[in-house]
Amino acid sequence: GAVVSQHPSWVICKSGTSVKIECRSLDFQATTMFWYRQFPKQSLMLMATSNEGSKATYEQGVEKDKFLINHASLTLSTLTVTSAHPEDSSFYICSAIQGGSGNTIYFGEGSWLTVV
């Protein structure tokens, strides 16, 4: 099946620094990708919808200046957490739509971010 890969899987950064997480669709082109955040033992919270070549659409309550999303190509979207703080520590998951297969959505493996 289709594969979506995230990198890095684990990252620890110091408070105040920025960290970038990549999401790649390895064997298909994805015009739309999504970024989710998951708190421990909770469901996924949609942060933003990323469309290739245009600005991301952020969900209500998500700071777009803090969570920068770039979808530069049909196979790559990036999430940059700027000026990270400990409360940004979370599990971030991306997903991509594979068209032509009933528009199935595939997820990346997720990235654990710990801000110390």
Added chain:
Amino acid sequence: GNSVTQMEGPVTLSEEAFLTINCTYTATGYPSLFWYVQYPGEGLQLLLKATKADDKGSNKGFEATYRKETTSFHLEKGSVQVSDSAVYFCALYLMDSSYKLIFGSGTRLLVRP
């Protein structure tokens, strides 16, 4: 609005027991329905899907039937294994302008030997 409601967990079963995890939805339109599974420390994996009414999705012994009349997509498995212990998410997807995937809250399954 659009939403997904799952039964609360955790669900604790003995190995080889029958599993049902209930999922109902509310949608303005005709959604596709999905079950995703998340194993400890991992991301989400697509388990099965159904794109129209009366479709049955199946994978790895799990099944779910898209019931439009009851707006449900219950997940079932005839005989669970310890390796099935995970969190299961029901989700709907509407092909409207937002292309959002809306998740239920997740149901944790724990299978004991």
